Amino acid sequence: MNIFQDWPEPIVRVQSLSESNLQAIPNRYVKPLSQRPNLPSKNHHNKHNPHTAAIPIIDLGGLYTNNITLQAKTLDEISKACREWGFFQVVNHGMSPQLMDRTKETWREFFNLPMELKNTHANSPKTYEGYGSRLGVEKGAILDWSDYYYLHYQPLSLKDYTKWPSMPLHCRDILEEYCKEMVKLLQNAFGGKEEAGGCLRVNYYPICPQPELTLGLSPHSDPGGLTILLPDEHVAGLQVRGSDDAWITVQPAPHALIVNIGDQIQMLSNSVYKSIEHRVIVNPAKERLSLAFFYNPKGNVPIEPLKELVTVDSPALYTSTTYDQYRQFILANIGVFWNMDDSPIPDGLDPTSVLEFIKLAFENFGYLEETELVGVLGDLKLLNYNILVASVGEDASGDLVCLSARLFGGGKPVDQSISSHGVSNKLAHVANTGVFWNLDDCEIPDHIDIYQNVKSALVNQGCHGQVSIWAYCEEDKEPLPGITFVSTGDAAARFKKMLRDILFWALQNPVHRPRTTVPSLMVISNISRNIEVASVLQLLVSRDYNVLLTVPDEKEYICSVWLYPRLIESLTEFPICTRSDKSLHDIKTGIFWNITGCTFPNDIHLDELNQNIKLAIENQGHHGEVGLYNWLHGTITLQTRVSNGRYMKVDTMFVDILLWALDNPAPSNLMVISNTISHETELSSLLQDLESKGYNILVAHAEEAASPVLPPACLEWRLDTLFAGGNPINRTNYSRDVLNMIQNDLSFRRKGCHDTEGNTGIFWSIEDCPIPSGLDPLTFFFDVKKVLPGRNVSVMAYCNQNRSLDDFSLNDNLHITLVHTADKYARIKKMFKDIFLWALENPESNVMVITKSIPFNISDVIHEAFSSRNYNLVLADPHGVAYVNSVWLSTSLFGGGDPIDPSGRKNLPSSKEVMTKWKITS
Numbered sequence: 001m002n003i004f005q006d007w008p009e010p011i012v013r014v015q016s017l018s019e020s021n022l023q024a025i026p027n028r029y030v031k032p033l034s035q036r037p038n039l040p041s042k043n044h045h046n047k048h049n050p051h052t053a054a055i056p057i058i059d060l061g062g063l064y065t066n067n068i069t070l071q072a073k074t075l076d077e078i079s080k081a082c083r084e085w086g087f088f089q090v091v092n093h094g095m096s097p098q099l100m101d102r103t104k105e106t107w108r109e110f111f112n113l114p115m116e117l118k119n120t121h122a123n124s125p126k127t128y129e130g131y132g133s134r135l136g137v138e139k140g141a142i143l144d145w146s147d148y149y150y151l152h153y154q155p156l157s158l159k160d161y162t163k164w165p166s167m168p169l170h171c172r173d174i175l176e177e178y179c180k181e182m183v184k185l186l187q188n189a190f191g192g193k194e195e196a197g198g199c200l201r202v203n204y205y206p207i208c209p210q211p212e213l214t215l216g217l218s219p220h221s222d223p224g225g226l227t228i229l230l231p232d233e234h235v236a237g238l239q240v241r242g243s244d245d246a247w248i249t250v251q252p253a254p255h256a257l258i259v260n261i262g263d264q265i266q267m268l269s270n271s272v273y274k275s276i277e278h279r280v281i282v283n284p285a286k287e288r289l290s291l292a293f294f295y296n297p298k299g300n301v302p303i304e305p306l307k308e309l310v311t312v313d314s315p316a317l318y319t320s321t322t323y324d325q326y327r328q329f330i331l332a333n334i335g336v337f338w339n340m341d342d343s344p345i346p347d348g349l350d351p352t353s354v355l356e357f358i359k360l361a362f363e364n365f366g367y368l369e370e371t372e373l374v375g376v377l378g379d380l381k382l383l384n385y386n387i388l389v390a391s392v393g394e395d396a397s398g399d400l401v402c403l404s405a406r407l408f409g410g411g412k413p414v415d416q417s418i419s420s421h422g423v424s425n426k427l428a429h430v431a432n433t434g435v436f437w438n439l440d441d442c443e444i445p446d447h448i449d450i451y452q453n454v455k456s457a458l459v460n461q462g463c464h465g466q467v468s469i470w471a472y473c474e475e476d477k478e479p480l481p482g483i484t485f486v487s488t489g490d491a492a493a494r495f496k497k498m499l500r501d502i503l504f505w506a507l508q509n510p511v512h513r514p515r516t517t518v519p520s521l522m523v524i525s526n527i528s529r530n531i532e533v534a535s536v537l538q539l540l541v542s543r544d545y546n547v548l549l550t551v552p553d554e555k556e557y558i559c560s561v562w563l564y565p566r567l568i569e570s571l572t573e574f575p576i577c578t579r580s581d582k583s584l585h586d587i588k589t590g591i592f593w594n595i596t597g598c599t600f601p602n603d604i605h606l607d608e609l610n611q612n613i614k615l616a617i618e619n620q621g622h623h624g625e626v627g628l629y630n631w632l633h634g635t636i637t638l639q640t641r642v643s644n645g646r647y648m649k650v651d652t653m654f655v656d657i658l659l660w661a662l663d664n665p666a667p668s669n670l671m672v673i674s675n676t677i678s679h680e681t682e683l684s685s686l687l688q689d690l691e692s693k694g695y696n697i698l699v700a701h702a703e704e705a706a707s708p709v710l711p712p713a714c715l716e717w718r719l720d721t722l723f724a725g726g727n728p729i730n731r732t733n734y735s736r737d738v739l740n741m742i743q744n745d746l747s748f749r750r751k752g753c754h755d756t757e758g759n760t761g762i763f764w765s766i767e768d769c770p771i772p773s774g775l776d777p778l779t780f781f782f783d784v785k786k787v788l789p790g791r792n793v794s795v796m797a798y799c800n801q802n803r804s805l806d807d808f809s810l811n812d813n814l815h816i817t818l819v820h821t822a823d824k825y826a827r828i829k830k831m832f833k834d835i836f837l838w839a840l841e842n843p844e845s846n847v848m849v850i851t852k853s854i855p856f857n858i859s860d861v862i863h864e865a866f867s868s869r870n871y872n873l874v875l876a877d878p879h880g881v882a883y884v885n886s887v888w889l890s891t892s893l894f895g896g897g898d899p900i901d902p903s904g905r906k907n908l909p910s911s912k913e914v915m916t917k918w919k920i921t922s
């Protein structure tokens with residue numbers, strides 16, 4: 001059984017409850033305090049408050065005359081009502097009052113039929129067509145005080161008479177006529193299109209003994225295009241959210257229809273026309289009946305703001321979405337988070353059946369293990385999420401069916417302050433701002449009204465709405481107006497708590513779809529050293545939150561905004577040391593064997609192979625100072641590496657060789673065994689590079705290349721000869737003496753490496769990271785130089801082939817080597833290799849990489865390689881600012897001032913000041 005084809009629990013008809021003369025309504029219908037309707041007190045009941053605003057009433061008669069002026073005037077009135085209210089009544093609409101009355105009468109008769117008859121049309125959550133009593137399938141949900149009947153009228157493909165009521169007599173005929181007239185009205189008065197969808201919901205609100213505790217229909221906006229409501233003339237009940245958030249009760253005019261804009265028209269009009277939230281209150285003395293005709297766009301037509309409404313001043317608020325997609329979006333989702341590490345999918349179960357099973361499991365409730373997750377899930381539960389935690393228990397016997405069941409937290413009452421932000425509240429008028437302030441990083445200044453100042457700074461940036469400030473500190477503080485102090489253990493715990501609070505605040509303040517208001521979230525903290533907070537902020541930006549950052553000082557501004565927070569390591573001071581010459585015993589040999597196309601010979605044992613390879617090398621005799629010494633004493637340990645991942649066309653072996661080289665400075669021996677080494681231009685060029693850095697290169701390959709591109713002093717075997725312990729190919733004309741000479745020359749060159757510690761190598765992808773306006777990399781580089789007296793700063797700038805230094809407005813004072821590459825990929829690859837090769841010659845130095853959106857796997861390799869090997873690594877992304885919407889310096893925020901101007905960055909501190917504070921090394 002698929003649970004989404006049926007209701008999660010037995011259906012109770014509200015009408016039956018009402019007719020059973022209950023004194024109190026069941027708990028299932030009692031709304032949390034904040035959602036209750038706040039009805040006028042009993043004695044004033046039914047007395048209409050004359051001061052309450054009312055939605056406009058428009059006479060449509062003018063539209064049907066030949067009087068153009070009158071037509072235009074009527075259209076103006078409609079447009080004004082759509083803009084200002086999103087809701088209005090129409091009279092003289094052309095629909096026959098008799099038909100309206102007759103239709104309502106027919107439906108009253110339907111709801112008065114015996115329950116068994118009505119239940120023959122009972123609906124299911126699969127299509128909702130038919131007689132129903134709830135919306136949604138959430139088990140244990142608080143329900144509305146109403147029953148309904150839902151049916152499709154058009155398109156014809158969806159119209160199914162068998163789903164329409166068969167009783168009372170002529171019901172279908174009357175309904176058919178009513179819907180036909182309705183579509184006519186929509187087309188004549190509102191320009192409706194033939195292919196649009198049309199469906200009808202007849203709402204029936206039975207008498208309620210405690211109307212002050214419940215609602216006939218919870219607040220919602222209609223998701224479709226336009227709704228035309230035939231209200232109950234005798235009983236008011238519909239309430240519309242006014243511009244000041246107050247609920248306005250609609251008093252229907254005689255034979256009027258109520259028109260309201262749905263979400264699709266709001267999106268189409270780029271929010272010029274509003275899809276307004278509305279709800280229905282119920283009545284202690286009278287039942288109420290209404291017919292809502294929903295006129296919707298065709299499911300597969302993309303809806304987006306009309307081009308003519310989108311301007312520089314009013315940019316598009318919505319992205320293109322079809323109505324089908326939109327409905328998908330507003331349906332509740334089930335998120336399944338599965339830790340495959342401790343609970344893999346059992347053998348023999350395919351993932352689809354597992355998914356079916358999880359759906360089933362939702363019926364029987366969830367599973368819980370005592371983990372750190374528990375607290376988080378508890379909070380989510382308070383936010384009305386259904387939490388189910390599954391763990392494969394000890395008795396699982398490899399079978400998912402043995403998931404043990406326990407509902408987390410039971411049916412706790414919902415926290416009122418939280419539940420007031422209902423998901424249905426798609427159109428809250430004012431978005432709130434949450435401010436999360438880490439007092440470890442930034443003190444609260446004395447003698448100013450900090451709350452007011454922060455608030456006015458926010459208002460200046462268009463963040464109206466409520467501002468809440470949470471300040472995280474070690475111990476309790478004297479209360480301050482508008483600030484809630486949160487004291488927690490150590491600094492790490494504080495950051496964690498803040499992170500959690502940020503996420504939950506975001507959950508409670510969703511970005512509304514359609515996106516009319518955007519909640520803002522500000523963090524006052526040093527975030528550059530906390531990758532989690534930085535990435536959460538990034539995530540929230542991608543979810544359309546307005547994310548603001550306040551940093552305590554200029555240094556932090558550079559670190560958090562200019563530098564990529566992800567990769568900043570605390571910079572270490574290097575001792576100036578002279579490396580002693582390696583003794584021959586330290587020389588290591590690394591063998592890299594590309595098994596693909598060059599498999600391990602299976603007729604030979606590993607030990608034997610080991611012996612033979614040693615023998616083959618040994619037979620080459622002495623290689624002067626830098627022999628293959630260690631090889632003779634070591635043993636081969638075989639490590640298999642699966643080269644599945646190519647790091648953006650840089651393959652695993654390539655990366656491994658570079659990493660090995662970092663750990664085994666020249667002179668070390670590097671042997672590569674591969675099928676066709678000389679055809680692999682990247683690999684052979686790497687070997688040449690490494691040889692020029694002093695490594696002894698040995699290769700063995702199956703295919704003899706006609707013109708090898710291998711380094712000159714490289715020893716080269718045929719694979720079978722090597723495995724048999726034989727001699728290398730005598731390809732070179734070099735005599736042993738010449739080879740020795742080359743080797744000696746290399747070791748001489750290496751002697752120059754002693755005082756390279758503390759050098760700085762800057763690798764700059766200058767095409768995608770041109771100098772950002774306001775930020776001055778030149779000054780920046782000079783500062784780097786100043787901070788590193790006597791040290792060398794080399795800048796390698798990677799650009800397209802036809803560029804020269806002039807193109808980048810750099811001056812000659814800076815030593816920049818332009819490196820030309822064919823394209824972006826070549827650039828990344830070349831830069832990657834160069835960084836390593838440079839680092840080989842500059843141990844314990846500073847490596848700075850300036851690049852935009854370097855692929856994560858590449859930056860991970862760089863990060864891992866250098867931060868664990870005594871290098872200072874700084875990965876800079878001058879566009880990093882894109883991940884928050886605005887950045888303030890705390891001094892400016894606390895004075896109620898503006899954020900740093902993101903375009904010009906005029907008030908940016910000079911990088912000189914920053915660098916002197918930023919201690920790279922002594």
Ligand SMILES: O=C(O)CCC(=O)C(=O)O
Nearest residue numbers: 201203222238280290292
């Ligand atoms: O019953 C009413 O007055 C309103 C009904 C409604 O809002 C709906 O069906 O979407």
Ligand SMILES: [Fe+2]
Nearest residue numbers: 220221222278
């Ligand atoms: Fe509605």
